[in-house]
Amino acid sequence: MCRKSRFYIILCFAVLLLLMGSPVQAATTEVQAVDQEAILLPSIFEMAANFVRSTGLFSFLFPETGRFFDGIGQFVMIGIGILLLYLAINKKFEPLLLVPIGFGAILVNTPVAGMADPGGVLYYIYTIGIKTGVFPLFIFMGVGAMTDFGPLLANPKTVLLGAAAQVGIFITLIGALFLSEFVPGIHFDLFDAASIGIIGGADGPTAIFLSSQLSPHLVGPIAVAAYSYMALVPMIQPPIMRALTTKDERKIRMTQLRPVGKVEKIFFPLVVLGLCVLLLPSAAPLIGFFMFGNLMRECGVVERLSQTAQNAMINIVTILLGLGVGAQLSAAQFLNLSTLGILLLGSIAFSIGTASGILMVKLMNLFLKNKINPLIGSAGVSAVPMAARVSQKLGMEADPQNHLLMHAMGPNVAGVIGSAVAAGVLLTLKSLVI
Amino acid sequence: MIIQGLKLTILGMGVVFSFLVLLFVLILIFAKLLAPFTKKELSLAGAKKPARNKPRQPPDEHLKLTAIISASIAAHRARAGRH
Numbered sequence: 001m002c003r004k005s006r007f008y009i010i011l012c013f014a015v016l017l018l019l020m021g022s023p024v025q026a027a028t029t030e031v032q033a034v035d036q037e038a039i040l041l042p043s044i045f046e047m048a049a050n051f052v053r054s055t056g057l058f059s060f061l062f063p064e065t066g067r068f069f070d071g072i073g074q075f076v077m078i079g080i081g082i083l084l085l086y087l088a089i090n091k092k093f094e095p096l097l098l099v100p101i102g103f104g105a106i107l108v109n110t111p112v113a114g115m116a117d118p119g120g121v122l123y124y125i126y127t128i129g130i131k132t133g134v135f136p137l138f139i140f141m142g143v144g145a146m147t148d149f150g151p152l153l154a155n156p157k158t159v160l161l162g163a164a165a166q167v168g169i170f171i172t173l174i175g176a177l178f179l180s181e182f183v184p185g186i187h188f189d190l191f192d193a194a195s196i197g198i199i200g201g202a203d204g205p206t207a208i209f210l211s212s213q214l215s216p217h218l219v220g221p222i223a224v225a226a227y228s229y230m231a232l233v234p235m236i237q238p239p240i241m242r243a244l245t246t247k248d249e250r251k252i253r254m255t256q257l258r259p260v261g262k263v264e265k266i267f268f269p270l271v272v273l274g275l276c277v278l279l280l281p282s283a284a285p286l287i288g289f290f291m292f293g294n295l296m297r298e299c300g301v302v303e304r305l306s307q308t309a310q311n312a313m314i315n316i317v318t319i320l321l322g323l324g325v326g327a328q329l330s331a332a333q334f335l336n337l338s339t340l341g342i343l344l345l346g347s348i349a350f351s352i353g354t355a356s357g358i359l360m361v362k363l364m365n366l367f368l369k370n371k372i373n374p375l376i377g378s379a380g381v382s383a384v385p386m387a388a389r390v391s392q393k394l395g396m397e398a399d400p401q402n403h404l405l406m407h408a409m410g411p412n413v414a415g416v417i418g419s420a421v422a423a424g425v426l427l428t429l430k431s432l433v434i
Numbered sequence: 435m436i437i438q439g440l441k442l443t444i445l446g447m448g449v450v451f452s453f454l455v456l457l458f459v460l461i462l463i464f465a466k467l468l469a470p471f472t473k474k475e476l477s478l479a480g481a482k483k484p485a486r487n488k489p490r491q492p493p494d495e496h497l498k499l500t501a502i503i504s505a506s507i508a509a510h511r512a513r514a515g516r517h
Binding site for chain 1 (some may be wrong): 435436438439440442443445446447449450451452453454455456457458460461462464465468471472473475476
């Protein structure tokens, strides 16, 4: 029985093969007769050779451009994409962004597919959302809808810490110019240096927005550096914080924050926007969207819009933003000395921002009666809420009863405004350059 | 080139600091201006709380009760240990 059925199955296949074969033969003879009516296919050997030539493996080894390193470069970039995925999945490094960025890096380096060439899907995502600066602004709106300015309003002194931590941006800018002056193989112009400096703002969307406007060719490395270092904040900051503070300073207790009223919270985004309109209109895209999101949160009459901005919308845009940034991680743009320079400068930017925030607290403490715990100064480098959590952790280490989290949220959100202002100043470069 | 960077740094930090110092001043002014609203809100929120708290026993009695309960638990445990 079993053997019989097997026989029938084989017979059926044989008949099918014959049936499939005969029309092909018929077609070829017909083609010769009717000439141009059907599509001509080359011989089977040529087809097989063409297929082999269109495989990824072949393209890696013998790239279309003819230069051996282009193919290997793509292969290495896929490796970097996988490394980013590993860091995101296994080490939990900013997974919301590094998963799409890592995957985008793999897709964009797939040979033959040309997904980042005009017509490819990643090309459109990048052109529509990142080149125009639209996606980072949407993200900023969502961040605004998630931000509670209460701790800042309760203790407005901490605004100054958000300003001090931006020193890192400008020192890094000078560092970038220094590198390009003295290290052969690295060439950054003033725009590039400004885009690299903004990594020190520790704010992903701001960094992507500014670099997409000033030096689009660096968007990939800058975004990767910014998000990697933001993930590394719990490792970069503590040694600097310990080195710059004494044990007694770390034990300083801060008075409880006063409650903040709803009306104050509604007025705040409008006040910031007003200041921006009057003083620095070039920062209006960033600050405007940030404050729009925050007003939706605080006004209390558009709960649905606020929920959408801080959940559905920011998630959708994050996916697209990540893929679009990943699309910039091509071998030609990433595998060079400049990227190493950017990674190096990024870590310097974070360290200086952290240090200057702490030193600012120490300076302010010279004049204040109610001392501020210097550990919250480091939270001035945005990186919300990671930097504030680091302050809390170190505070608990010195004194288990000392809760700094809410106090650190003040400089933390001030840092976001500070880096947006710094980005606004750097944006004016475009019109300043003679 | 580095000179250009220095110029930008001075301008940039100047703008960042003056923007945020102004913001600091404005927050203080608005906190003063809006203080009546805040006070009203807080008193509304505060008025509800004591109403809920009233039926509770005063803390003094509370402490006594805790002492009595813990003593009886201790006594029970001691008796249980003997068996």
